[in-house]
Amino acid sequence: MGSHSYITRSKAKRRRNDVTVSEDRISNLPDEVIGHILSFLPTKKIVQMSVLSSRWRFLWTSMTKFYFNELDLLDYRTLFNENNRYEEVLGIFGSFVDNVISLCDALKSIHEFKLNCQQFWNLSCINAWIHFAVSRNVNKLSLCVEAFDTCTEAYIFSPSTPLPKCSLTCNSLVVLKLNSRFDVEIPTSIVSFPHLKELHLHGVYPADLQVTQKLLYMCPVLEDLKLVGQLAHDKAISFKILMPTLKRLIIHLLVDKFGVHKHRVMISTRNLQQLEIVDETVAQFVIRPLSPKKAIIDVGDYLVFYADHELIDAVCHAYLLLAGVAKAEFLSVSANTMAEPTKDEYDDIDIDIEPVWIPPKSVPHCLSVHLKMIHIQNLDGRRDQLELVKYLLKKVKF
Numbered sequence: 446m447g448s449h450s451y452i453t454r455s456k457a458k459r460r461r462n463d464v465t466v467s468e469d470r471i472s473n474l475p476d477e478v479i480g481h482i483l484s485f486l487p488t489k490k491i492v493q494m495s496v497l498s499s500r501w502r503f504l505w506t507s508m509t510k511f512y513f514n515e516l517d518l519l520d521y522r523t524l525f526n527e528n529n530r531y532e533e534v535l536g537i538f539g540s541f542v543d544n545v546i547s548l549c550d551a552l553k554s555i556h557e558f559k560l561n562c563q564q565f566w567n568l569s570c571i572n573a574w575i576h577f578a579v580s581r582n583v584n585k586l587s588l589c590v591e592a593f594d595t596c597t598e599a600y601i602f603s604p605s606t607p608l609p610k611c612s613l614t615c616n617s618l619v620v621l622k623l624n625s626r627f628d629v630e631i632p633t634s635i636v637s638f639p640h641l642k643e644l645h646l647h648g649v650y651p652a653d654l655q656v657t658q659k660l661l662y663m664c665p666v667l668e669d670l671k672l673v674g675q676l677a678h679d680k681a682i683s684f685k686i687l688m689p690t691l692k693r694l695i696i697h698l699l700v701d702k703f704g705v706h707k708h709r710v711m712i713s714t715r716n717l718q719q720l721e722i723v724d725e726t727v728a729q730f731v732i733r734p735l736s737p738k739k740a741i742i743d744v745g746d747y748l749v750f751y752a753d754h755e756l757i758d759a760v761c762h763a764y765l766l767l768a769g770v771a772k773a774e775f776l777s778v779s780a781n782t783m784a785e786p787t788k789d790e791y792d793d794i795d796i797d798i799e800p801v802w803i804p805p806k807s808v809p810h811c812l813s814v815h816l817k818m819i820h821i822q823n824l825d826g827r828r829d830q831l832e833l834v835k836y837l838l839k840k841v842k843f
Contacts, residue, residue: 486512487512487514487517488511488512488513488545489513489514489517489541508549509552509554509555509556509557510555510556510557510558511545511549511555511557511558511559511578512557512559513538513541513542513545513559513560513561513574514559514561515538515561515562515563516561516563538562539567539570542570542574543570546573546574546577550577552581553581554581554582554583554617555578555581555582555583555584556583556584556585557583557584557585557586557587558577558578558583558585558586558587559587559588560574560575560587560588560589560590561589562589562590562591563591568607568609571590571609572609572610575588575609575610575611575612576612579611579612579613579614579615580614580615582615582617583615583617583618584617584618584619584620584640585618585619585620586618586620586621586622587620587622587624588609588611588622588623588624588625588627589622589624589625590609590625590627591625608626608627608628609627609628610627610628610630611623611627611628611629611630612629612630612631612632613629613630613631613632613635613638613660614632614634614635615635616635616636616637616638616639616640617640618638618640618641619640619641619642619643620641620642620643620644621638621641621643621644621645622643622644622645623645623646623647624645624647625647626647626648626649626653629653629656629660631656631659631660631663635663636663637663637664637665638660638663638664639665639666640666641664641666641667642666642667642668642669643667643668643669643670644660644661644664644667644669644670644671645670645671645673646660646671646672646673646674647673647674648672648673648674648675649674649675649677650674650675650676650677650682650684651677651680651682653674654682654684657672658684658685661686661688664688665690666690667688667690667691668690668691668692668693669691669692669693670686670688670691670693670694670695671694671695671696671697672695672696672697673697673699674697674698674699675698675699675700675701676698676699676700676701676706676708676726676728677701678700678701678702678706678726679702681706681707681708681709682708682709683708683709683710683711684708684709684710684711685710685711685713686710686711686712686713686714687711687713687714688713688714689714689715689716690716691714691716691717692716692717692718692719693717693718693719694712694714694717694719694720694721694737695720695721695722696710696721696722696723696724697722697723697724698722698723698724698725698726698728699725699726700725700726706726706727706728707729708726708728708729709728709729709731710728710729710730710731711730711731711733712730712731712732712733712769713733713734715734715735717735717737717738718737718738718739719737719738719739719740719741720732720737720739720740720741720770720773721740721741721742722740722741722742722743722744722766723743723744724743724744724766725744727744727758727759727762727763728762729762729765730762730765730766730769731765731769732766732769732770733769735772736769736770736771736772736773737770737773738773738774738775739773739774739775739776740770740773740775740776740777741777742766742767742770742776742777742778742779743778743779744762744763744766744779777820801828801829802828802829802830802832802833802836804832804836808840812837812840812841812842816841816842819837819841821833821834
């Protein structure tokens with residue numbers, strides 16, 4: 446028993462020593478290595494970890510990645526259950542960001558800056574934070590400041606809404622994600638953004654059309670583009686995306702009012718690999734010269750609200766878009782896009798008309814040559830759906 450107890454104590458002691466050695470190895474790492482490890486954490490966590498060691502106390506002030514997320518500091522489950530706490534907690538978030546930035550003021554350059562706020566609660570502070578990043582030749586800039594009205598509990602999309610300023614005074618950008626609306630300024634001293642490969646923009650058009658087109662023109666090596674915009678129904682716009690280097694394009698178009706839209710989007714990219722279009726306006730898309738390898742299409746979600754005379758243009762636009770992506774290797778089309786537009790389901794009628802599957806006169810070329818996979822969602826067993834599946838299984842040659 447005594448010998449066994451001695452062995453057990455010896456093993457425990459060795460385990461404690463191993464832990465000590467392991468901790469010493471981490472502590473003895475160079476500052477650059479520790480800083481790199483910390484850079485994968487949100488800024489709040491990095492600052493909290495500074496209390497673990499006196500050596501780490503101010504190490505975080507030399508980091509080159511910043512991630513400020515309002516949600517990291519706010520507990521929304523309790524926030525709205527307590528009176529008058531919202532402004533108080535927002536003040537805490539603002540003070541935290543101000544203190545971090547002031548202690549890192551000596552930095553000459555930074556690699557990445559992310560900011561996520563839920564409200565335009567203090568434009569001057571937000572403008573100062575953005576200036577901090579841009580003035581230090583940031584490589585990756587990601588900003589989201591939602592225009593949320595706490596009184597009406599609705600997002601503000603008005604072009605006249607005061608916006609945070611984003612003055613792009615550095616041409617060092619590799620990634621720029623403006624995931625909400627900003628007052629974008631491009632000084633005349635900036636001729637191009639020679640390193641920018643990924644760009645996300647949110648806008649209200651036609652108000653933001655000019656700066657968006659100018660920014661696209663200044664990105665000679667852009668590979669990834671995402672555009673999200675709300676379009677005015679009574680002011681038709683013509684939008685051109687002429688970028689030979691583009692590989693991935695996502696376009697989401699939102700409506701401010703139901704009805705026919707006369708917008709036109711021309712896409713000319715010879716190296717496009719993926720195209721995703723979600724379009725409530727059913728704009729006219731012209732895709733040249735080649736179909737992308739992968740296409741995801743969702744248009745016509747609100748056709749049921751269109752007047753009968755407006756449906757002709759809308760359907761023609763949808764067919765034109767599908768023709769532009771017909772040769773894609775992977776094609777995903779929503780039910781809204783494929784459905785025959787009808788207002789019957791919204792009329793007060795008692796006749797129950799069952800949809801009917803009508804097979805094409807000739808077998809589509811892709812079914813008999815190179816189709817490898819079919820994925821159909823939300824089948825509920827209707828006769829027309831079963832007829833479609835039966836047709837596909839009979840005609841497809843996998």
